[in-house]
Amino acid sequence: MSQESRGGSSRPNGSTPVTDPMNIRNIAVVGAAGSGKTTLIAGLSATAEGTSVPLDPDRPGSTESAVTRVRFGNVTVNLIDTPGHPDFIGARRAGLRAADAVLFVVAAGRGLDLAAQQLWEDCVHDDLPRVVAVTHLDDPRADVDETIALCRRLFDDAVVSTHLPLLDDDGDAVAGLIGLADQKILDYSSGPRPVVVEPEAVHLEGIAEARESLVAAILSDSDDESLMDRYIDGDHIGSGVLIAELDAAVARAGLHPAVPVDGTTGVGLDILRDLIVDACPSPVERPMPTVTEPSGDASEPLACDPAGPVVAEVLTTTMEVPGVSLLRVYSGTLRPGETVIICGAGATPSVSCTEPDHDDDLVAGDIRPITGLVAATGDTVSTQSRPLRLEHPPPPEPQFPVALVTDQLDEDTLAAVLTRLTAIDPTMRWEHVDETGQLLLWCMGDRHAEVTLDRLRLQGIAVDTVPVEVALRATFGKPANGTGRVVRQTAGHDEFAWCRIEVEPLGEGEGVEFVSLVDDQAIPAGLVTAVEAGVRDRLAHGLAGGRPVVDVKITLLDGEGSSVGSTEFAAAGALAVEDAALTGEPTLLEPIDHVTVTVADGYARIVRSDLSQRRGRVVGTDTDEHDRAVIHAEVPTTELRNYAIELREMTAGSGWFRRRLIHHQPMPSPVDD
Structure with missing residues (x-):
C-alpha cells in the first residue's frame, strides 16, 4: 500500500538521532537460499532517506546475519539479512532473536520446500509478526496468486493477499499493483515511486472476490467486534479503517500480509516500507527476553527503557580480541568508552570496555557495532553497577565432524584459534579424541565446514582435512591363557623373567581388572606391580589394529625371574597378553x-x-x-x-x-x- 493510498505514515517525520525506541524497527529478513533477500534489502535501501549503512560489511549475509541500517522519515530500520542455508541455523536464530518482526521472502514460481516451512516455524516459535514478500516476479513460472495460496496452505491461513499484480501492455512484466483495501492502482512504469491511478470497472470486478476475503480476514481478527457487525449489515467500511485494522493485526501476529515485490524495479517496495514503519512493532511493543542475575537467580523483568539498566546481547563478533561486536541493546543506554561486564554462559563475569569510536549513545532497542569488547557470540553486556545475564536457549548441536591436520602450527596454538572460532560461532565445537589422536571440528554440515576452513585460511592458518576415524575398541571373545618370557644374557649367564596369565572377558563398562595369585617367592610383590603395568600398557596400546582392549580380567597365575628387575617383568607381562590373544578371539567393538x-x-x-x-x-x-x-x-x-x-x-x-x-x-x- 503506497504512502498516498495509506493516508500517510502514522509516525512523525524528521532525521533526528535515534533516542526513542519507538522510532526503531528491527526486521529480520528471512527466506530460503536464492529467494532474493539481499536484492530486496538493496532495493529498500535505495528508497531510504539518507545513506544506508551496512553495520558489518565484512560479513556475507549468505553465512552470517548481516545488518543494514536505513532511515524512513523519523524511523530507523535495522534490516537483518539472515542466512537461508540450513547449515547456518545458529546465525539465523540469532537474527530472529534480535528482531521484532520478520520480512519473509518467498520466490514466486519456485514452490515451497520443507526447509522454507521450517523457517516459518522458527518465526512462529518466537511469535514474531510477519510480512510476506513475494519475489522473482519476472520468473516465467511466477504465479503470485498460486504462491500466496501455497503460503496459506503450508504456512498459515492467516497469510492474506493485500495487492494483486498488473502486467504491462505487452503482458511480459509486472508494471503495477492494485490494492485490495483501498482499490487503487499503483503504476510503477516510471520507477519505484508509483503513480496512483483510479481503477476501471473491469479492475474492480477482477479483485472483488480477493477483496472480500481480505476484508473478512481483517474484520474477523479485529478487536472491534462492531466492525464485523456493521459489515454484515451492509455498512461501508472505509479503506482507512481497514488499513489501520490490518496494521494492528500485523503487529500482534494475527495476520501476515503478502505483497508482490521486485527489488530491482521497485514494484511494491513502498508498500513494504509502510508496513515496516506503520504495522511492524517497535522494540517497546515486543516482549523482552528473560534476565537473571549473573549467578542465575531471578531478577526483575526488563523493559525497553533507555533509562533502565544496561542489558545488551552480542549477536556476533570477530576473530580479533578485542574486536568488533554487533550488539542488540534491550535496556538502558550504552555510552562510548563505558566499562561493562561481560557474562557468558557458564563463565565467570569479566570486565571489558567499549572504545569511544562513535559519537552517539546506543539506546534500548537499537542494534549497533561496538569495538573494544572481549566477548563471545551470545554474551550479555551490562554494567558494573548492575551486572545481569540474558537467558536464551542453547544453540543447536553440530553433528558433522571434520578431522583437521596442520604442519604450520602446534596443536596447542591451533586449539587456541579453534577456541576463538567457537566463541564466534556457538554452533561449532572442537575436541581432541585421545583414542584416535585426531583433532575434530564439529560443524552443522559441509557448507559450514567449508566456510570455517576458509576463515582459518584468511587468518593465515593452513589446515587440511583427513578422514575421520571412529574410536573402536577391542575385547576378548573367550577366556585364554598366555605366557611371556624375557631372557637376557649377562657375563655368560642367562637372566630371565616369565609369567603366565589368564584373560577373561567381562561385561561392558567393567574396565580392566588385574588379580595376582602368585606368592612373593615366585615373584616379589614389587615386581608383580611391574607385570600389571606391562599388561595394562599393552592393553591400552591395543592388539588388533592398535585398538585399546577393554572389559577383561587379567589373573596372574604364575611366574619367576632371575636377577632381573621391573623392566623385564613389565615386558613379560606385555608378551603374555599377546600370547593370550592368539587363542582369546579378540573382537573389535x-x-x-x-x-x-x-x-x-x-x-x-x-x-x-x-x-x-x-x-x-x-x-x-x-x-x-x-x-x-x-x-x-x-x-x-x-x-x-x-x-x-x-x-x-x-x-x-x-x-x-x-x-x-x-x-x-x-x-x-x-x-x-
Missing part, C-alpha cells in the same frame, strides 16, 4: 549412538529404511507438537560420518538429528574386515 531424527511425516518411512541400511535398529517413533515424525534408533557411529548431509538430501532439507553415545558392541566380521 564399535560405538553405538542413540539417534533421534525429526522429520516431516511424509519422509518417516524413507528415514527408517535408511537407518536400517546403516545397520541401525529403530526402537520407536512418535510425533512432536508440529506433527513431525520423531524416530529413535540405535546406530553404529561408523555409519553416521556424513549423516548430517545425507539426511538433509533425502528429506529435502526438513530433517535434523541428535545423537549420544550409549554403548559399544561387537562389530560384524564383514565390517571388521
Whole structure:
C-alpha cells in the first residue's frame, strides 16, 4: 500500500538521532537460499532517506546475519539479512532473536520446500509478526496468486493477499499493483515511486472476490467486534479503517500480509516500507527476553527503557580480541568508552570496555557495532553497577565432524584459534579424541565446514582435512591363557623373567581388572606391580589394529625371574597378553549412538529404511507438537560420518538429528574386515 493510498505514515517525520525506541524497527529478513533477500534489502535501501549503512560489511549475509541500517522519515530500520542455508541455523536464530518482526521472502514460481516451512516455524516459535514478500516476479513460472495460496496452505491461513499484480501492455512484466483495501492502482512504469491511478470497472470486478476475503480476514481478527457487525449489515467500511485494522493485526501476529515485490524495479517496495514503519512493532511493543542475575537467580523483568539498566546481547563478533561486536541493546543506554561486564554462559563475569569510536549513545532497542569488547557470540553486556545475564536457549548441536591436520602450527596454538572460532560461532565445537589422536571440528554440515576452513585460511592458518576415524575398541571373545618370557644374557649367564596369565572377558563398562595369585617367592610383590603395568600398557596400546582392549580380567597365575628387575617383568607381562590373544578371539567393538531424527511425516518411512541400511535398529517413533515424525534408533557411529548431509538430501532439507553415545558392541566380521 503506497504512502498516498495509506493516508500517510502514522509516525512523525524528521532525521533526528535515534533516542526513542519507538522510532526503531528491527526486521529480520528471512527466506530460503536464492529467494532474493539481499536484492530486496538493496532495493529498500535505495528508497531510504539518507545513506544506508551496512553495520558489518565484512560479513556475507549468505553465512552470517548481516545488518543494514536505513532511515524512513523519523524511523530507523535495522534490516537483518539472515542466512537461508540450513547449515547456518545458529546465525539465523540469532537474527530472529534480535528482531521484532520478520520480512519473509518467498520466490514466486519456485514452490515451497520443507526447509522454507521450517523457517516459518522458527518465526512462529518466537511469535514474531510477519510480512510476506513475494519475489522473482519476472520468473516465467511466477504465479503470485498460486504462491500466496501455497503460503496459506503450508504456512498459515492467516497469510492474506493485500495487492494483486498488473502486467504491462505487452503482458511480459509486472508494471503495477492494485490494492485490495483501498482499490487503487499503483503504476510503477516510471520507477519505484508509483503513480496512483483510479481503477476501471473491469479492475474492480477482477479483485472483488480477493477483496472480500481480505476484508473478512481483517474484520474477523479485529478487536472491534462492531466492525464485523456493521459489515454484515451492509455498512461501508472505509479503506482507512481497514488499513489501520490490518496494521494492528500485523503487529500482534494475527495476520501476515503478502505483497508482490521486485527489488530491482521497485514494484511494491513502498508498500513494504509502510508496513515496516506503520504495522511492524517497535522494540517497546515486543516482549523482552528473560534476565537473571549473573549467578542465575531471578531478577526483575526488563523493559525497553533507555533509562533502565544496561542489558545488551552480542549477536556476533570477530576473530580479533578485542574486536568488533554487533550488539542488540534491550535496556538502558550504552555510552562510548563505558566499562561493562561481560557474562557468558557458564563463565565467570569479566570486565571489558567499549572504545569511544562513535559519537552517539546506543539506546534500548537499537542494534549497533561496538569495538573494544572481549566477548563471545551470545554474551550479555551490562554494567558494573548492575551486572545481569540474558537467558536464551542453547544453540543447536553440530553433528558433522571434520578431522583437521596442520604442519604450520602446534596443536596447542591451533586449539587456541579453534577456541576463538567457537566463541564466534556457538554452533561449532572442537575436541581432541585421545583414542584416535585426531583433532575434530564439529560443524552443522559441509557448507559450514567449508566456510570455517576458509576463515582459518584468511587468518593465515593452513589446515587440511583427513578422514575421520571412529574410536573402536577391542575385547576378548573367550577366556585364554598366555605366557611371556624375557631372557637376557649377562657375563655368560642367562637372566630371565616369565609369567603366565589368564584373560577373561567381562561385561561392558567393567574396565580392566588385574588379580595376582602368585606368592612373593615366585615373584616379589614389587615386581608383580611391574607385570600389571606391562599388561595394562599393552592393553591400552591395543592388539588388533592398535585398538585399546577393554572389559577383561587379567589373573596372574604364575611366574619367576632371575636377577632381573621391573623392566623385564613389565615386558613379560606385555608378551603374555599377546600370547593370550592368539587363542582369546579378540573382537573389535564399535560405538553405538542413540539417534533421534525429526522429520516431516511424509519422509518417516524413507528415514527408517535408511537407518536400517546403516545397520541401525529403530526402537520407536512418535510425533512432536508440529506433527513431525520423531524416530529413535540405535546406530553404529561408523555409519553416521556424513549423516548430517545425507539426511538433509533425502528429506529435502526438513530433517535434523541428535545423537549420544550409549554403548559399544561387537562389530560384524564383514565390517571388521
